[in-house]
Amino acid sequence: MHWTSFISVLCGCLAVSTSYYQYVSVSFRAGTDCSLKSQWSTKDVISTIEWRYGVDPVVEWNRDNRSAVFRAHLQDRALLDIQTGDLMISSTRAGDSGVYTVFINSHQTHTINVSILSAVPVPTVSWACQPEDEGTIFCVLTCEGDTSGAEPVQYNWTHQPQANISSHGDEDANKTLPKSINVTMVVGSDSDVFVCTVWNTISLQNSQPSTRPSTLRETLHPMKGVVVFTSFIVAVTAAIALHRCWTGVWFFHKESTPWQSDFWRRIKGGDDSENNHPKELEELKANSDPETQH
Numbered sequence: 345m346h347w348t349s350f351i352s353v354l355c356g357c358l359a360v361s362t363s364y365y366q367y368v369s370v371s372f373r374a375g376t377d378c379s380l381k382s383q384w385s386t387k388d389v390i391s392t393i394e395w396r397y398g399v400d401p402v403v404e405w406n407r408d409n410r411s412a413v414f415r416a417h418l419q420d421r422a423l424l425d426i427q428t429g430d431l432m433i434s435s436t437r438a439g440d441s442g443v444y445t446v447f448i449n450s451h452q453t454h455t456i457n458v459s460i461l462s463a464v465p466v467p468t469v470s471w472a473c474q475p476e477d478e479g480t481i482f483c484v485l486t487c488e489g490d491t492s493g494a495e496p497v498q499y500n501w502t503h504q505p506q507a508n509i510s511s512h513g514d515e516d517a518n519k520t521l522p523k524s525i526n527v528t529m530v531v532g533s534d535s536d537v538f539v540c541t542v543w544n545t546i547s548l549q550n551s552q553p554s555t556r557p558s559t560l561r562e563t564l565h566p567m568k569g570v571v572v573f574t575s576f577i578v579a580v581t582a583a584i585a586l587h588r589c590w591t592g593v594w595f596f597h598k599e600s601t602p603w604q605s606d607f608w609r610r611i612k613g614g615d616d617s618e619n620n621h622p623k624e625l626e627e628l629k630a631n632s633d634p635e636t637q638h
Contacts, residue, residue: 369457371545372436374493382429382446383454393429394447403431429453436460438493462493463547467540469554479531486524487540487551499523500541529556 372378384390395403397416403424405412412424417439423432429448433440438460445455467489476482491497498520529536540551 366453367455367457369459371459371461373546374437374460374462376436377432377434378436378440378458378460380431380433380444380446380456380458381454382431382448384429384448388449390426390429391449392447393424393426395424395431396445396447397442438462459545461495461544461546464491464494464497464542464544464549465489466549467542467551469538469540469551471554471557473556475531476528480528481531481556483527483529483556484524485527485538485540485554487542489542489549491542494544494547497542497544500543501525501538502541503527503536503538 366383370378370380380395382393391407393403393405393412394401397418400416402415402418403412403422404415405424405426412426414420414422414424418433421434423434424430425432429446431444431446441458441460443455443457446453467487470486470488471483472486473481473483485501487499487501499522501521527536527538537553537555539553542549
């Protein structure tokens with residue numbers, strides 16, 4: 345019975361202590377005013393109030409001195425309600441973020457994790473695409489925007505059902521989607537519309553509806569480029585061979601151009617006959633004639 349009574353009293357004290365002390369997290373938009381509640385709920389007269397930023401006292405008040413003392417970043421920007429212990433901070437900024445703890449009558453009553461955040465920007469959707477299989481294009485879509493001062497932020501995507509959408513990474517897409525997503529779509533389908541959303545605890549913004557840029561819609565598959573190049577080489581080679589068979593000489597032995605009729609005229613006697621290269625033979629004879637040289 346003795347130990348049972350002791351444990352009961354101990355549990356009761358722990359329950360009272362847990363209910364008396366609270367820890368919360370709150371967020372405020374930078375530049376606005378915020379109020380930090382002390383959560384003082386008893387009817388006892390407040391004799392002393394102390395707010396700490398981390399472990400450093402930043403606000404102190406006692407009934408004897410009457411006026412509150414503000415330190416560090418709260419100077420000239422804070423007010424203290426001595427009836428409730430609440431602390432008001434005006435024109436909040438990023439440096440006000442941190443953990444605040446309030447002690448009333450030397451008892452810790454409340455700890456608040458304060459985050460001062462900027463509003464998220466209006467995002468834009470960027471595209472990076474390349475051909476995948478025959479008839480499909482693989483794209484990575486990114487929700488762009490400068491989120492400095494607004495983090496942590498989260499992202500989501502909405503789209504029409506034509507595209508096959510998946511997350512870019514190991515994030516759980518059932519909760520929130522990542523900043524970048526993978527999309528596979530059919531070539532020629534221009535109706536896939538995507539909207540990305542970015543938000544934090546104080547703001548939310550949607551991008552404008554975005555479709556695949558027109559410069560990416562006619563992208564050739566790499567194999568198609570190889571086929572086109574190979575076909576061109578085969579056609580040129582066939583034309584050269586046809587010209588050789590038809591005329592009896594290589595095209596570079598012809599003095600005429602392809603659009604002149606003589607270029608396609610057949611020469612009798614083969615490559616080594618005088619009829620093939622009359623001018624070349626005359627030059628050779630002239631160069632080999634001793635009388636001509638002297």
